[in-house]
Amino acid sequence: MDDVYEExxxxxxxxxxxxxxxxxxxxxxxxxxxxxxxxxxxSYVNTNFYFATEExxxxxxxxxLNTAYPNFDNKDEIxxxxxxxxxxxxxxxxxxxxxxxxxxxxxxxxxxxxxxFDRFSQVETYLNARYPTPVQGRLVNxxxxxxxxxxxxxxxxRTYSYFYTNGRWEETYLVTEADYLKVDRNxxxxxxxxxxxxxxxxxxxxLKSKVFxxxxxxxxxxxxxxxxxxxxxxQQVMAMVYDGSNWTxxxxxxxxxxxxxTFAFNNGxxxxxxxxxxxxxxADYEAIAAFPNVGTELNRANLKQFKxxxxxxxxxxxxxxxxxxxxxxxxELLKVKYPNAEVGQKYQLTYIVYRGSNVTVQTTFIKKDNxxxxxxx
Numbered sequence: 440m441d442d443v444y445e446e447x448x449x450x451x452x453x454x455x456x457x458x459x460x461x462x463x464x465x466x467x468x469x470x471x472x473x474x475x476x477x478x479x480x481x482s483y484v485n486t487n488f489y490f491a492t493e494e495x496x497x498x499x500x501x502x503x504l505n506t507a508y509p510n511f512d513n514k515d516e517i518x519x520x521x522x523x524x525x526x527x528x529x530x531x532x533x534x535x536x537x538x539x540x541x542x543x544x545x546x547x548x549x550x551x552x553x554x555x556f557d558r559f560s561q562v563e564t565y566l567n568a569r570y571p572t573p574v575q576g577r578l579v580n581x582x583x584x585x586x587x588x589x590x591x592x593x594x595x596x597r598t599y600s601y602f603y604t605n606g607r608w609e610e611t612y613l614v615t616e617a618d619y620l621k622v623d624r625n626x627x628x629x630x631x632x633x634x635x636x637x638x639x640x641x642x643x644x645x646l647k648s649k650v651f652x653x654x655x656x657x658x659x660x661x662x663x664x665x666x667x668x669x670x671x672x673x674q675q676v677m678a679m680v681y682d683g684s685n686w687t688x689x690x691x692x693x694x695x696x697x698x699x700x701t702f703a704f705n706n707g708x709x710x711x712x713x714x715x716x717x718x719x720x721x722a723d724y725e726a727i728a729a730f731p732n733v734g735t736e737l738n739r740a741n742l743k744q745f746k747x748x749x750x751x752x753x754x755x756x757x758x759x760x761x762x763x764x765x766x767x768x769x770x771e772l773l774k775v776k777y778p779n780a781e782v783g784q785k786y787q788l789t790y791i792v793y794r795g796s797n798v799t800v801q802t803t804f805i806k807k808d809n810x811x812x813x814x815x816x
Contacts, residue, residue, distance in 0.1 A: 460511065465520040465697075470503055477502050489522035489695040496521050496700055497711030504702055504709040511704040516712065519702060522695040526658060529604055529692075531676045534576030541565075541583040555584035555594050559610055566601060566608050577603040578662065578674055580613070600662035602676050611660035611676060618645050629664035629672050638663070639688040642679055646686045655683035656694055714785040714803060719772075721746055723790075726775065727768040734764045747791040765792075766802065770812040773804055780806045785815055 468488050475485035480499055483489065490496040500519055508517060543554050549565035556562050562581070570577065578600065585597040600613040619625040622641050630638065642661045650659060659679050666672045678689035703712040727733060728743035737757040741749050748760040748768075760768075769788055777786070787803045805815040 460515040462508075462515075462517045463520070464517060466500070466503075466522070470507075473503055473506070474499060483693075487693060489524050489693070491524045493523065493698065493700065496523065496698070497713070500700065501702060501709040501711070508704075508709070509707075513704055513706065515704040517702050517704075517709065518699055520697050520699050523698040524693055525656075525696050526694040527605060527692065528658070528678060528689055528694075529575060531660075531678055532576050533578045533602075533674065533676055534574050536578050536580075536674055538580045539569075539582070541581070545569075546583075553586070555586040557586040562599070562601070562610075563608050566603075570603070573603040573608075575604060578611075578676060579603075580662070580674065600674070602660045602662065604660075609660050611662040612642075612646060612649065614642075614645065614661065614663040621645075627664075627666050627672070629666040631666055638677060639679070639686075642677060642688075643686040646679060646681075653681040653686075655681060656696075657681045658689060658694075659686065712785070714787050715777075716787045716789070717776075718789040719791070723772055723776075727772055730768060730771050733768040733771055734760060738764070745793065747793040747797055749793050751793055751795050760792075765790075766804075766814055769802065770804060773806075773812040774810075777806075782806050782808055786812070 466488075471488040472485050474480045477499075480502070481491070483491070484499065490499065496519075500521065504517060504519075511517075545565065546554055546556065548568040549556055549561035551557075551561050556565070562583075566573075566579065566581075570579075579602075580598060580600050582596065582598040584594050586594045598613065600611040602609045602611050616625065616628055618641075619628045621644070622637075624630055624634070634641075642663075645661070646653075646659060653659075657680070659681070661677045661679055663675055663677070664672050665675050679686040680689045680691075680694075701712045701714075702709040724742055724746040728739040730739075733739070734742070735757070738749060738760050741758040742760070748765050749756070749758040750760060753759070754761065769790070773780070773786055773788075777784075780786075783806060785803055785805045787801055789799060789801050792798050792800050803815040804812040807813055
């Protein structure tokens, strides 16, 4: 807990009771481990140190915050950086294999009226139609007409390999005859079982020469043939992950990336603050100026002209916007911009007030049961 106390000591002292304290923290492995055994906490949280969804993070992180940071005031905030699952690897095992060449009638299943495909989404649509209940590990080698203006002739016969995993079809890299030739395996256009240890190195070279623009963490499946005997050749799959420089065999079963989520202290507990933040633009000020039931004709005219809420000088000035008038205008704007907002959803609006010079102001609103938006206090 020493690190927690150090973080609290570093916070500025709130001399004004209306001041809001804000803290940024990153979940450490030790923090995840404190969640072990608590209701609703899956084992991967405290062993692999990630959350599967933002919803799960919003539900479980308060279990840690309520213990580590109990002495805060209402509206105080902690922004937490945590690990979010981005990819779950279910293995390379090929459960079913299929080889198919499309007929002219098949292309309609891909949602096209032509006798070819020109994008992966069409192939995916076709695969989902042909295999409505695919099993994990299904591998399909598909031959079809591919159209592109960047090739001559524009329509060519292509064979691609698709692997169904994690609930979706993955376009795999299909090892070509030229690839087999590069590594002296062109006699049968297949690898031998004894080549297993060398395959990651081969595939790294193949992918580097064909896949461009890869980012660290990208996963690519490679489909290749293995000659098991003189009468048996099987198509297999190996997952490769890019580390920023090389493609290596994927051995981890999950990948994560850092995400942030803000929590607000409310009546003694931490709750996820899923406030939507929005900054008004020129069109928004003009929209408020056009609301006949907001402000006065004169201060609306000033708002339309200068794109800010006038609060300089006396409140008797015809250009002056009271806080109540500003809030009413912003509430009306929210009703127009977010007509389908859920009850309880909060919006933090940033806007400009003129007080001798332009001043940026923020006000948070919440959607109420009656459909109106009110200032959140």
